[in-house]
Amino acid sequence: MDISTAKTIQDTLHQAKEGVGSDWIMHHILDSHELEIAPFGSIHLPHLSLFGLDVSITKNVVFLWIVAILLIVAFKIAANAYKKSLVPHGFANFMEVLIVFVRDDIAIPSIGKGYEKFLPYLLTVFFFILFSNFIGLIPNGTTITSNLAVTSTLAVFSFIVIQAGGMIKNGVFGYFKGLLPSGVPAWLLPVMLIVELLGLFTKPFALAVRLFANMTAGHIVIFSLIGLIFFMQTYFVAPVSVAFALFIYLLEILVALIQAYIFTMLSALFIGMAVHQEH
Amino acid sequence: MDFAFLAAGIGAGLTVIGGAFGIGKLAASAMDASGRQPEALGDIRTSMIIAAALIEGISLFALVICILLALK
Numbered sequence: 001m002d003i004s005t006a007k008t009i010q011d012t013l014h015q016a017k018e019g020v021g022s023d024w025i026m027h028h029i030l031d032s033h034e035l036e037i038a039p040f041g042s043i044h045l046p047h048l049s050l051f052g053l054d055v056s057i058t059k060n061v062v063f064l065w066i067v068a069i070l071l072i073v074a075f076k077i078a079a080n081a082y083k084k085s086l087v088p089h090g091f092a093n094f095m096e097v098l099i100v101f102v103r104d105d106i107a108i109p110s111i112g113k114g115y116e117k118f119l120p121y122l123l124t125v126f127f128f129i130l131f132s133n134f135i136g137l138i139p140n141g142t143t144i145t146s147n148l149a150v151t152s153t154l155a156v157f158s159f160i161v162i163q164a165g166g167m168i169k170n171g172v173f174g175y176f177k178g179l180l181p182s183g184v185p186a187w188l189l190p191v192m193l194i195v196e197l198l199g200l201f202t203k204p205f206a207l208a209v210r211l212f213a214n215m216t217a218g219h220i221v222i223f224s225l226i227g228l229i230f231f232m233q234t235y236f237v238a239p240v241s242v243a244f245a246l247f248i249y250l251l252e253i254l255v256a257l258i259q260a261y262i263f264t265m266l267s268a269l270f271i272g273m274a275v276h277q278e279h
Numbered sequence: 280m281d282f283a284f285l286a287a288g289i290g291a292g293l294t295v296i297g298g299a300f301g302i303g304k305l306a307a308s309a310m311d312a313s314g315r316q317p318e319a320l321g322d323i324r325t326s327m328i329i330a331a332a333l334i335e336g337i338s339l340f341a342l343v344i345c346i347l348l349a350l351k
Contacts, residue, residue, distance in 0.1 A: 022350065105325075206336065213339030220346075262332045 009235070025223045029216060031060045031147060038140055060144050067132045067144065075127075102126050102264065110268035111275060114169075118271050121161050125154060126264040133215065133256030137249070145259075146215035148208070155208035158267045163200075166274030178277035203270055207263055214259050218252040287349035291342060298338030302331050 033056065035043040047056040074095065081092035088096055102123055107115040129145060136143025144150050166175045179196040180189060225245040229238050309327040313320045 026350070206340075209340055209343065210332075210336035213343050214335070217339055217342055258328060258332050262329065262336075265329065 010233075024227060025220060028223055029146065029219055031058045033058055035059055035062060036140065059142050060147050060150065063132070063135065063142050063144050064150070067128065067135060070131055070135075071127060074131075098127070098130075099123060106261075106265050106268050110265065110272040112272065114275060118161065118165060118268070121157075122264050122268055125158070125267060126260055129154070129211065129260040129263055130257070133260060134253075136215065136219070137252060137256065143215050143219065145211055146219060148212045151208040151212040154211070154263070155204040158207060158263075158270070159201075159204040161267070162204075162270045162274045165271050166277070169275045170277060175274070175277070203266075207266055211259055211263055214255055218248065218255055221248050222252070283348050283351050287345040290345045290348070294338045294341035294345070298334060301334045305330050305334065 033045050033047065035045055036059075037043070045057045045059070045062070047054075049055065074091075078088070078092040078095040081088045081090070103115075103119060106126075107119050107122055111118055132144045132150075135141045136146065163175075166178075169175075170178055176193075179200075180192050184192055222245050225241050225248065228241050229235065305327060309323050313323050
């Protein structure tokens, strides 16, 4: 390696160091108005505004649509396979393993009798979070579940399903009465009521923040490890950096699966507690 | 005097101590239980993963606050 190549490498690293820092990491984590396709360039997305509200199409919106289209296509393929024979082969077989897992290990143990009404919602939430977490791990993909707005929306849907399920089964007043545990001294009842009402709101809030924080933290760790190469201004740290980042990537795959499972399981648990209040 | 970065660092460290202690204790009990009754290994493993994800959720709440501090 001659002196001019060495100088070029040093200049590149020096220039890169100017840009790396918390801004560089934040640029990759947060939403943006550009779609980046790495070696080629970026597509600028339109800014739209409706009645003063910002409804522009951002990176996360594009990937929301991509995940939605993927879900529809995947399940259309899986459903059509059942028209030919009762025993599925191939892709439909793989989907059946996951669907039966959600039904037998999440819905039935948590909700028990009457689980069929809630199974479509649980399946939708499970596969939506699973697909979005995995698409976020592909290069050039963004994790839409690392956006607090998306996870809050999922938590609001869970909240609506929990309350609606509980109120339809027990009646509006009976549902609130069932929130209070039996065998509680009378002077404790107002406190218990306030605590239980607060608990109704904190549980979906925790669902949203848990998913958001897990996804964002994983990506920040990966970007920090790769950014170490630029920050240290040397290529010798690259093998260590890439090895650690690969290990964290594998951990991220596990976390993606676990977080989808946890969100669905906790939603099913809360639905079960709301519907069958006598437990 | 800007203490935000210091606070974020110390906060993240304390959170990791709490989370790691909790999950370590959980894993130890799971190992004991599966040693006593190897047939229940599948159920124990599932419950262990669920509890670990919940404990990790708590430590990530604190991590979000630390990140907010560090970015101010």
